[in-house]
Amino acid sequence: MLRLEDVVKRYPAPDGGELTVLEVPRWELGRSERVALVGPSGSGKSTLLHLLCGIVRPSSGSVQLLGERLDRMKESSLDRLRASQVGYVHQSFQLLPGFTALENVLAAAAFGSPLSKRRQRERAAELLADAGLADRLDHLPRQLSQGQQQRVAIARALVNEPSLLLADEPTASLDPETADRVMELLAGSAAASGAALLLCTHDMDLAARMERIVTMKEISARGSAAPMPPERPRAAIG
Numbered sequence: 229m230l231r232l233e234d235v236v237k238r239y240p241a242p243d244g245g246e247l248t249v250l251e252v253p254r255w256e257l258g259r260s261e262r263v264a265l266v267g268p269s270g271s272g273k274s275t276l277l278h279l280l281c282g283i284v285r286p287s288s289g290s291v292q293l294l295g296e297r298l299d300r301m302k303e304s305s306l307d308r309l310r311a312s313q314v315g316y317v318h319q320s321f322q323l324l325p326g327f328t329a330l331e332n333v334l335a336a337a338a339f340g341s342p343l344s345k346r347r348q349r350e351r352a353a354e355l356l357a358d359a360g361l362a363d364r365l366d367h368l369p370r371q372l373s374q375g376q377q378q379r380v381a382i383a384r385a386l387v388n389e390p391s392l393l394l395a396d397e398p399t400a401s402l403d404p405e406t407a408d409r410v411m412e413l414l415a416g417s418a419a420a421s422g423a424a425l426l427l428c429t430h431d432m433d434l435a436a437r438m439e440r441i442v443t444m445k446e447i448s449a450r451g452s453a454a455p456m457p458p459e460r461p462r463a464a465i466g
């Protein structure tokens with residue numbers, strides 16, 4: 229479902245040169261696989277997630293999602309593919325502050341869902357209910373707890389039945405109990421819908437709940453050029 233070949237990502241450096249952040253000879257993620265991605269801070273995890281859904285383009289090499297070359301696609305086609313096939317859960321939720329929980333989920337459906345408006349509304353309400361938020365549909369993000377906001381973000385990521393779920397440290401700002409519920413929802417939903425899940429985390433307990441753990445070292449010949457802190461044994465890589 230996802231394949232990277234000879235991918236290099238460079239960013240402009242402040243001194244006018246370039247910083248090579250990623251060098252990936254070859255890496256694949258299969259359909260329905262649930263994988264944890266771990267690596268020190270600055271090793272390129274977020275950059276990799278952004279490359280995998282076309283938010284960022286590689287400096288060279290090929291990125292294939294569902295047989296489509298993202299690196300060659302024009303912006304509007306990329307937007308459409310991402311809206312319909314990819315659910316992205318951000319560490320900081322990124323909900324629309326003036327929209328209710330239901331409206332936040334519907335906003336994603338409006339762009340990427342083939343369903344009728346009525347079915348979109350039903351599905352959005354069902355997902356929020358599955359996330360334990362049936363009585364919070366009309367609440368604004370600021371009227372929700374952190375864990376509730378993250379559950380809205382997960383419902384939003386799932387509303388278009390994506391083939392690929394990308395989650396960038398989705399539990400980083402949550403207490404352990406809430407993190408546990410959020411993980412259950414994310415991994416359980418991916419398993420139920422057959423979506424592939426790639427989850428970036430510093431928490432090795434959460435990572436261990438995925439089918440497979442991959443490290444940035446295994447994926448990329450090069451992490452950040454910046455010096456990295458030594459890896460710690462548990463619960464906090466980076």
Ligand SMILES: Nc1ncnc2c1ncn2[C@@H]1O[C@H](COP(=O)(O)OP(=O)(O)OP(=O)(O)O)[C@@H](O)[C@H]1O
Pocket residue numbers: 239240247249267268269270271272273274275276452453454466
């Ligand atoms: N837009 C950008 N311009 C220049 N350099 C960037 C840009 N985005 C990221 N970088 C650099 O790329 C490297 C990887 O960053 P990235 O955010 O992918 O790491 P990460 O592994 O997700 O880190 P963390 O675990 O701290 O979130 C860093 O050294 C960073 O300075």
